[in-house]
Amino acid sequence: MPELVRDLSEEQLLARIFPLLPSGSSTLVGPGDDAAVVAAPDGRFVVSTDVLVEDRHFVRSWSSGEDVGWRAAMQNLADVAAMGARxxxxxxxxxxPGDVEVDWVTGFARGLALACAEVGAAVVGGDLSGGDAVVAAVTVHGDLEGRAPVLRSGARPGDVVAHAGVLGRSAAGLELLREGRPDVGEALVTAFLRPDPPLEAGLEAARAGATSMMDVSDGLVRDAGRIARASGVVLDLDAPGTALAEDLAAVRVAADALGRDATTWVLTGGExxxxxxTFPDGDLPAGFRRVGRVVATAPGSSGPVTVEGAPAAVGGGWDHFSG
Structure with a gap:
């Protein structure tokens, strides 16, 4: 019989977890005391937090502990990278819950460690509790290394809109899992279970003088709208068939198999x-491709995001309360 969480005390379970957690170069005091101590050589630190809730953000029958640990770390690491911080x-x-297998929990710790190894980050502490469903809450800290943070509010007319990473893969993978068709696109399913954000691209963008930036967690159109509103501009996206051709090609087979629209996944799919x-007009840093331009807000404009000058479809992207 597999060993369950309820078979162990809290201290015994923590004793299984702690040896699996990474310690980074900024950690002065790690797990084991009432609080951790982390160096902040810049004199400032960037902080963000996020949560994963079972049956809302993941399903245990689809996701191993390592999958969920990886996702929990990566979605937070991406937020810090999007500020231009390490x-x-x-x-x-x-x-x-008590009926969760201990191996699932230790797998969660291994997933955290694997994701943190991408950037040399540490897991320095936290909390463990029983409950009715698995919930993972992660808070991440980052070092600006002397740079100014890159905010959402700095985009200016004439800037180039650029994107690093992929679009639509996670949304396609989620739909394949929901429909019981993971065999149609195993790489897409992996993109949902273990997203692989281009963390280093956030730092490269900051060094290259990005005027605004954010992690695309809720879909290109929805998140472009957030930059546009914060900056008081319009983000006009280029034709998806050209600018996002690689993403469209990657999800096409799954879209055809499920009777979905590939362009909708690419423009509005999250995670x-x-x-x-956005960057001043000129060369883009490695890993980024142009996806549009920033224009001034026109009187009577119908929205913050357009596609080739036409209003982008509203209501796309992930929303935590409407799904």
């Missing part, structure tokens, strides 16, 4: 965690 440390709180940024 992720340094995570604090993780995990709620688990790929790429970097959307």
């Amino acid at each position: 992720p340094t440390s995570l604090v993780v709180s995990l709620v688990v 790929d965690h790429g970097m959307l940024a």
